[in-house]
Amino acid sequence: MSESDEELMVRAAWYYYVGGLNQELTASRLGLTRARVNKMLAEARETGLVSISIDHQRVGVMPVETSLHERFGLDFCVSTPAFGFEAMKADDELRKQIAFRAVGVAAANHLKRLLEENDPITVGTGWGRTIEQMTLQLAGVRAPHARFISMMGSLTANNAYNPFEVVHSLARRTGGEGFFLPVPFIADSVEDRKVLVSQRSVVKAMEIARSASVCFISAGELTERSLLRLQGMISRADLDSLHAAGAVGDTNGIFFDDLGRQVAHDLNDRTIALGFEELKQLKVILLVAGAEKAVAARALLRSGIVSGLIIDGDAALTLDALGP
Structure with a gap:
């Protein structure tokens, strides 16, 4: 052949x-x-x-993988084949589901190799539908000495992409241990955040998170259709003020500008998650599903915290076309 x-x-x-x-x-x-x-x-x-x-x-290395790998100084870049959604005229929800599933499969394959090659290992996770698909596609691996830790607080809604559910699912599928931050995603005030992160259980969980061998995160766009808005985690007023502060996206509830810098905003002061300076000390793998995430993904790649990228082909082409 x-x-x-x-x-x-x-x-x-x-x-x-x-x-x-x-x-x-x-x-x-x-x-x-x-x-x-x-x-x-x-x-x-x-x-x-x-x-x-x-x-x-x-598949072999696709040209877009090489381009993104070199442009952003990555350790690796994995792109699924492009599905050509515009030519297919696929409806928005179908397009998103295909992209989520494709990146989920590729990410699960990568995580499976990491679990097989590293014993023990501590894996940090974010949240969202792409991360959820990674957990759903992971199968055929036993890693009883693996630890999974959420890098952020949990949501109030009991969804499969909630950080707690992601960690629980990974631990169940591999036979490993799951840890999570027993605090809300966003504290009510800066003072409340200080109290919450000083609790012994939270201090211990944060220590585990900072010791992660690798962590998987995703990038969110800041629009009315973003998951944060759909879940009611931020209001329309929050969205407007974030745009005014220069924010173009978020990861784990940390909002950043077009150059990948955390913006000065009240929400960033109240979010309970590992910050960019802490993430820079870890091996961070960014999962991107959907061309609408390209602007946020480019900004996050500019931040210097990402070492690996797993992305669907259509998003990869859009990201590549944006330039450095």
């Missing part, structure tokens, strides 16, 4: 198994006949390319 044939087979597998496209749409995206796609998918299963997950390493 030639290199080009193998790459086509991998792309077909991504579109069909991860993206959820049927064989007809997969064939259309690749410019192939449905019969050939059917044969490729069967061969992908027979050769072991498709098992529990898709082996991204068989």
Whole structure:
């Protein structure tokens, strides 16, 4: 099998198994006949390319991965194949679900390798739908000596992407231990934050977080459709004042400007999470799902805290087009 044939087979597998496209749409995206796609998918299963997950390493290094890797001085960059959402005219929710799942699979593969190669290991986690998908896609690994720790306080809503639920799910799937910060995501006041972070249980959890071997975070855009707004964690007035302060995105509830600097804002003073200076001491892997996250992702990559990037192909192309 030639290199080009193998790459086509991998792309077909991504579109069909991860993206959820049927064989007809997969064939259309690749410019192939449905019969050939059917044969490729069967061969992908027979050769072991498709098992529990898709082996991204068989794709080879994509040009956009090299571009982003070099531009932002990363240790590594993994991009899934682009799905071409604009050409597909996919509805917004379908597009997001495909992107979340694709990045989740790639991130789970990376985490699985880390767990298999490092014993013991402490893994820090953020929150959000991309992080949630990473936990859902992680399977087939036992790591009883692994520790998972949330890098931020928890939300009030009991969602699967809540930091507490993320840590609990990872510990359950691997047989490891889970730790979380037993405090709210954002304190009511600066004084309340000081009291909360001085509690012995919180001090211990923060110490574990600062000792993490690696941590996975995501970037959030600051719009009315962002998860923070949809969950009611910030108000419309908060959003407006954050924009006025120069904020373009957040990670773990820490709001930053276009150059990746924490902005001067009351919310940053009340958020309970590891700050940028602390994250700079760790190996941080940024997960990005969705082209709408490109501006926030570029800013966070400029901050100097990110060492690795896992991103969906469409977002990678958008990010690359933004320039340095």
